[in-house]
Amino acid sequence: MNNMTTPVLEARDVTMRFGGLTAVRSVDFTVNSGEIVGLIGPNGAGKTTFFNCLTGLYIPTEGTVSYKGTVLPPKPHLVTMAGIARTFQNIRLFANMTVLENVLVGRHTRTKEGLWSALLRGPGFKKAEKASEERAMELLEFIGLADKRDHLARNLPYGEQRKLEIARALASEPGLLLLDEPTAGMNPQETRATEELVFAIRDKGIAVLLIEHDMRFVFNLCDRVAVLVQGEKLVEGTSEVVQADERVIAAYLGEPFEGAPGEAEAAEVAAAEAQNASTKGDAQ
């Protein structure tokens, strides 16, 4: 069997509604093993909401998410245990813990001892500690933060905090890594280094799905790119295909185009407003 085409992640018909707002609409989405896939789209397109549906943070209003052929229960720790790890658009580290401790916390789903034992350093933890620490140090070497193992997370420069989040995510030994804007706030050198890092992660056999606004980064890295607009998947294909699609440019510029996602709703709203205005006019 060709390993390149085995699906790691399969989202089927995923919809997420918040009251009257449909943030994600009937999205089908696949990530295959060995792939780096990009998810792009204007602000508010529903990218982070979609990640939250994939990782059990949100229970999708409709649809299913499968990892390696098994439907995932929408519970974050079960999703992590199954093999999906993520980073957050707004960095979520334990600010007052050291770099090494942050990575050790990321390992708790893979150790018998569990989170509290890791945090409280109970007797079970001490036994497992050595092996865990070795693995955590390996990851810090890989990410380039080994020399800062004892620094508090909050004292790291922003770019290094983003890297540490990746190390912590890798500590759960995932088969799929989701990165939400990994280069946000990074300088050009840090962005270049992150590009190399993502390739290196893929070369370890971990599939990567990333959200990013830096288009150069996305088109350099990704085997495939999907464009989300108003919660709908507008276009999906290679970097070349996506860059050549004029609907993508129109969507980013906020220009109307035929068949644009949300077009029907926008027309309804406009019609209602026009109706409203004319009724008001009659009353005057």
Ligand SMILES: Nc1ncnc2c1ncn2[C@@H]1O[C@H](COP(=O)(O)OP(=O)(O)OP(=O)(O)O)[C@@H](O)[C@H]1O
């Ligand atoms: N918990 C929530 N409750 C209500 N509305 C929400 C919630 N989370 C997201 N939304 C709405 O869903 C839409 C999509 O937001 P989302 O954060 O997924 O966009 P995004 O594509 O990640 O944008 P950005 O590029 O700015 O990060 C927005 O209109 C947002 O206000």
Ligand SMILES: [Mg+2]
């Ligand atoms: Mg977002």
